[in-house]
Every structure is written in C-alpha cells, then in structure tokens.
Amino acid sequence: MKNTHAIAIDLGGTNLRVALVTREGEIGERIKVPSYERLEGSLMGAVKQLLANGDVAGIGVGLAGLMNKERTGVEVSPNLPAIEGTPLAERLREKSGLPVYIENDANVAALGEAWRGAGRDFRNFVLFTLGTGIGGGIIHEGRLMKVAAEIGHMSIIANGVKCSCGSYGCLESYAAGRAILGFAVSALEHDSESVLRSFHQGNIYKLTPEDIYTAALDGDILARDVLREAGRYLGVGLANIINICSPEAVILTGGLVGAWNIYIHEAIREASRRAFKQLFEKVKIIPSSLGDNAGILGAACLVFCNAEKE
Ligand SMILES: [Zn+2]
Numbered sequence: 001m002k003n004t005h006a007i008a009i010d011l012g013g014t015n016l017r018v019a020l021v022t023r024e025g026e027i028g029e030r031i032k033v034p035s036y037e038r039l040e041g042s043l044m045g046a047v048k049q050l051l052a053n054g055d056v057a058g059i060g061v062g063l064a065g066l067m068n069k070e071r072t073g074v075e076v077s078p079n080l081p082a083i084e085g086t087p088l089a090e091r092l093r094e095k096s097g098l099p100v101y102i103e104n105d106a107n108v109a110a111l112g113e114a115w116r117g118a119g120r121d122f123r124n125f126v127l128f129t130l131g132t133g134i135g136g137g138i139i140h141e142g143r144l145m146k147v148a149a150e151i152g153h154m155s156i157i158a159n160g161v162k163c164s165c166g167s168y169g170c171l172e173s174y175a176a177g178r179a180i181l182g183f184a185v186s187a188l189e190h191d192s193e194s195v196l197r198s199f200h201q202g203n204i205y206k207l208t209p210e211d212i213y214t215a216a217l218d219g220d221i222l223a224r225d226v227l228r229e230a231g232r233y234l235g236v237g238l239a240n241i242i243n244i245c246s247p248e249a250v251i252l253t254g255g256l257v258g259a260w261n262i263y264i265h266e267a268i269r270e271a272s273r274r275a276f277k278q279l280f281e282k283v284k285i286i287p288s289s290l291g292d293n294a295g296i297l298g299a300a301c302l303v304f305c306n307a308e309k310e
Contacts, residue, residue: 003057006303010295021300060302062108101302110137112298117290130254174233194222235270253288
C-alpha cells in the first residue's frame with residue numbers, strides 16, 4: 001500500500017513535536033524540535049528527515065493560534081509569534097511537494113480524540129484543553145467544526161480582569177493554570193498558612209500547578225480552596241458550553257486533568273447547578289485517553305481524513 005504515513009506536526013504553546021504516523025494511528029519515528037528559536041528551519045529539517053524514512057501521503061499541522069481564513073497559517077499566535085502571518089502551508093508544500101493541512105492545535109487535539117481516543121464513541125463532543133490557558137475544539141456530527149472554538153476566552157465576568165486577548169473576565173483568567181497559581185500566590189502574599197511555603201526553598205513565585213495539587217492531596221486547606229475556586233469557574237464555562245452545544249460528551253485534556261478529584265469534581269458540581277438539567281443529564285464529562293499524543297494523532301488525521309474526502 002502506498003503513502004501509508006503522515007508527517008504529523010504539533011506546534012502547541014509548550015510542545016513542539018514532529019512524528020511519522022501510520023493510517024492506523026500508530027506513532028512511529030519522532031523528532032524532537034529543539035526550541036522555538038529558528039522554528040521554521042528546524043521544522044523543515046525534521047520534515048526532510050522523515051520524508052527520507054517513510055512513504056508519506058501528506059503533512060498535517062496543529063498550530064497554537066487563531067487560524068487565517070484560508071487555514072494556511074495563523075494570523076495571531078501569542079505563543080508562537082515567530083510564525084504569525086507566515087504562509088507555513090505554502091512553505092511546507094514547496095519543500096515537500098506534498099499536500100499540507102493546517103488547523104488550530106486544540107481543534108487538532110479534538111480531531112485526534114475523535115479518530116483514536118476518548119471521542120471515538122461520540123458524534124458530538126467538545127474538547128477542553130486545560131493547561132496554562134484553556135483551548136477548545138468542537139466535533140459536530142463526526143466532523144471537526146472549523147471555527148475558532150476559543151473556549152478559554154468566553155467572558156464569564158463582565159467586569160473581570162483584563163485578558164491578553166483584549167477582553168475582560170475570560171474563563172482562562174479564572175480557571176486555568178495561570179489563574180490557579182495567581183490565586184495561590186495572592187493568598188500566600190497575604191500570610192495564609194500553607195505547606196506550599198516549604199516548596200522551592202520558600203520561593204512562592206516558583207510554585208507550579210502540580211505543586212498546588214500535590215499540597216491539596218496532602219490535605220492543605222489553601223491548596224484545596226484554590227483548586228476548588230478555579231474548578232467552580234471552570235464549571236461556569238462547562239455549563240455555558242453544555243447549554244450552547246448540547247454535546248454527548250465533554251472531553252478534558254491537559255496538565256490540569258491530573259487534579260481531577262478536586263478541581264474537575266468541583267467543576268462538574270458547578271456545571272450541574274447551572275446547565276439545563278436535561279442537557280447535563282445526557283452529557284458525559286470524561287478525561288482524554290490520548291493525553292499528549294492527541295495533537296500528533298489529530299495532525300495525522302488531518303492528512304488521512306482530508307485525503308479520503310478528496
Ligand atoms: Zn481572553
């Protein structure tokens with residue numbers, strides 16, 4: 001069988017991965033792209049290397065940022081400013097002679113879950129990526145909705161804090177990793193008692209969301225309160241999405257999903273209070289089954305699924 005692989009590229013806010021993926025969704029050779037510096041050059045090098053080692057049908061790219069209308073690159077990418085406005089699809093096509101498909105990274109992760117992950121059993125679901133910020137992707141009637149799905153930037157507090165996107169009171173400013181740290185540091189600056197003070201030789205500015213969860217699991221009251229507070233806000237966002245999209249499932253992925261027992265439980269409880277009862281009863285709120293691999297698999301799916309359509 002010819003063209004049995006896709007070159008899958010995952011350029012998220014924190015992860016840069018390039019890999020060969022088979023039509024069956026098996027991840028083969030991976031190449032680590034060393035850093036954001038000279039990103040385009042390193043990417044082209046990685047693609048060249050994989051082209052030599054596999055029989056390739058096309059290149060799929062998941063990219064952090066707001067896609068341009070033609071879906072050939074990103075218009076705005078706070079995490080990858082070096083490629084803002086770059087005609088990435090065109091450059092990759094020129095280099096490889098292959099079809100190139102580009103999509104927003106959270107959308108691609110949703111596609112990955114739909115193809116080979118926790119979304120396989122659902123025709124309609126919404127993916128939340130819970131990390132430093134919050135992203136989203138929507139699968140409708142088995143297909144990726146090619147919309148922005150910037151779930152993290154739904155405003156949940158009209159007069160809330162200013163967001164980097166220009167709006168106020170965005171969900172991610174209250175419910176994501178950065179917010180969790182902000183709540184914790186602010187409480188610690190105001191002399192709250194907590195085991196967190198013993199972390200990082202007492203440097204509270206070095207705390208990570210994982211530290212907060214570790215402390216919460218140890219019964220630390222401040223850490224538990226912080227995670228519950230962020231969880232409540234996440235629940236507001238969940239309820240909004242459930243009411244708007246009436247999905248069969250909401251799939252949660254990203255580093256913060258590790259804090260399921262406190263943070264996500266609280267979010268689900270809050271959503272149950274706010275969403276339409278009939279809609280909430282039908283929705284399954286579940287963790288991703290692919291984790292970090294959703295982006296790579298989704299990028300491969302862009303190639304294989306688009307090729308099937310043509
Ligand atoms: Zn925002």
